[in-house]
Amino acid sequence: MEQITKLIKATEGLKQSELEALSIRILEMLNLSNREGEELGAPITGCRRCDSEHIVKFGKDKNGKQRYKCKSCGTIFSATSYTVISKTHQNISVWKKYIELLLQGTSLSKSAHICKISVQTAFSWRHKILNALQHDQNERMLGGIIE
Numbered sequence: 001m002e003q004i005t006k007l008i009k010a011t012e013g014l015k016q017s018e019l020e021a022l023s024i025r026i027l028e029m030l031n032l033s034n035r036e037g038e039e040l041g042a043p044i045t046g047c048r049r050c051d052s053e054h055i056v057k058f059g060k061d062k063n064g065k066q067r068y069k070c071k072s073c074g075t076i077f078s079a080t081s082y083t084v085i086s087k088t089h090q091n092i093s094v095w096k097k098y099i100e101l102l103l104q105g106t107s108l109s110k111s112a113h114i115c116k117i118s119v120q121t122a123f124s125w126r127h128k129i130l131n132a133l134q135h136d137q138n139e140r141m142l143g144g145i146i147e
Contacts, residue, residue, distance in 0.1 A: 008104075008105040019103050023100050024096075026132065027092070044079060047072065047075060047077070049073055049075045049077070050070060050075070055069065058076055065078050066078065094115050098111060098122070099129065101114060101115070108123055109122075
């Protein structure tokens with residue numbers, strides 16, 4: 001609860017456009033983009049598992065999304081494989097809306113109602129987002145002269 005309070009206080013003075021930019025940054029931290037900032041749906045350039053560039057198209061899934069197969073390791077994957085949303089049954093627009101509501105300080109039950117998800121799902125998504133933010137903070141290395 002302390003983390004969410006700090007997050008809300010830090011975002012109180014932001015404009016709507018700044019909140020949207022922050023939510024996009026959070027989505028990037030959650031690995032909801034391909035590689036180096038590519039949007040979901042852009043052509044995949046490497047294997048999600050082994051980073052090999054030897055991949056081929058491998059049909060479509062039941063929702064019509066392109067699947068790929070790695071010639072090196074044999075893994076079959078799609079644009080959302082190995083991301084937070086890979087098994088959530090929700091598309092990225094619901095995640096974007098939820099993150100905006102989180103940054104505005106909306107309660108779990110109200111966020112769940114607006115996004116049409118359960119309160120338990122909203123709770124677990126909140127922790128996934130907070131864990132990604134904490135992980136990003138821990139990964140930052142200071143360099144040069146530090147005073």
